[in-house]
Amino acid sequence: MPDRAHVINLCAGRLAFMLGFVAAGLRGQTTLLPHSLAARQLEAIRAAYPDCHVLDDSCKSDLQWQDSPRNASLDVDEQATAAILFTSGSTGVPQPHPCTWGSLAALGRLDAQRLTGSRQMNLVVTVPSQHMYGLQTSVLLQLFGDCSVHDGKPFFPADVAAALRAVPAPRALITTPHHLRSCLDAGVALPPLDMVLSATAPLAAELAEKAELLWQTTLLEIYGSTEAGTIGTRRTTSGEPWQLLPGARLDCTADGAVYHASHLPAPLALTDVLDPVSSGSFRLVGRAADQVKIAGKRASLAELNRLLLQVPGVIDGVVFVPENGSRTAALVVAPHLAAAQIVGELAQSMDPAFLPRPVVLLERLPRNELGKLTHTALQEAIR
């Protein structure tokens, strides 16, 4: 690899990604992990880190392991920045989150202990290695735990089934609520599964029960974030509180919860509302009301609303997330515009994942006598 300070690792294949990630680390280079492959995200990152080299799946033929990744001693500086992950804001401007090798190694060991009981498992991962959850599972559980990872990034339910059939037992499927629902709805037959792991969005208890019953497996859920990695884990069907990682604690104040964990360099303020049950466990009382998460991207509803109201011809409007919806929806008052025009205008400024569907045009918004838009009124308006 060229002698640059940063490597943008775009590899989808798990082996190519791992080769590039470890090679960069051994050479003291920092890996940059863009949130999406969208051209403008890559351009923004390349502009901010001009001394960089871009690595994609074609590198596989040029790089070779001299030893298996687990046996190779990872001779890296614990204090060095291993990776910078990027999250997208409402407008898609990437926000950097640096992690040191020491921090990732500690997280990998804690996750391996908690999720796999430090057992050997063969993982099939549907999430990109460039996201924290994907990095934790497809890379860290391999480097700092005892797992092996299927090279593919299966997408369609039939792909997931084929990848699982291609690896020996004990098998684990690492996925998201969205992919999980898709596999259940498609009714694909899966080989015996020892574990299913879900993260990135809350998993409905009903979906978890269905998956455990149909696939005769144990479904674990991670509650975490790009900044924190894992905060808590639980078996969704148990209905029990979330368990913090060993040695971690929550300080709950009137301003919100602060997360202390041995893998984090500094305490982290959390935006969700957490209620401690014991020193090592908590209940998730509410997600931060302003946060919306779609296809692994985060945005602020206030910001999405601001972008909607900026559209010329929009008199009033609101963006919100409907119950059981996987997208945002919008109610808009714009007498001279068609819904398609509004979406077209929004697409100029808003990340496509957050573009509202549907856009419902109304004569006025269903505000109550105080001028407020209640949750119920919004739900009814899009029915």
Next chain:
Amino acid sequence: MPDERSADEHLLAERLIQALNLEHLAVGELSPTAALFGHESGGLGLDSIDALEIALMVQKHYGVTLRSEDPDTIAALTSLRSLSAYVLAQRKQ
């Protein structure tokens, strides 16, 4: 005319709009040759969430299973026209 639609394409367009919550698009506005993914020249700008919904929809209505390892799948997801041709061909097999 390239923009003229067959009855099959029209039906698939209706099912796409329903499955993907694209009700702001009239069926007639969905050009059979416009890109499903990507925004260039009238493209719909669909994403990976949509691709999974499309897979469920074609399985339900056409009994066709999409697989990434099949190179024709990627080509099929180019436009309404290519997707329609693909699912009809697969269904006949």
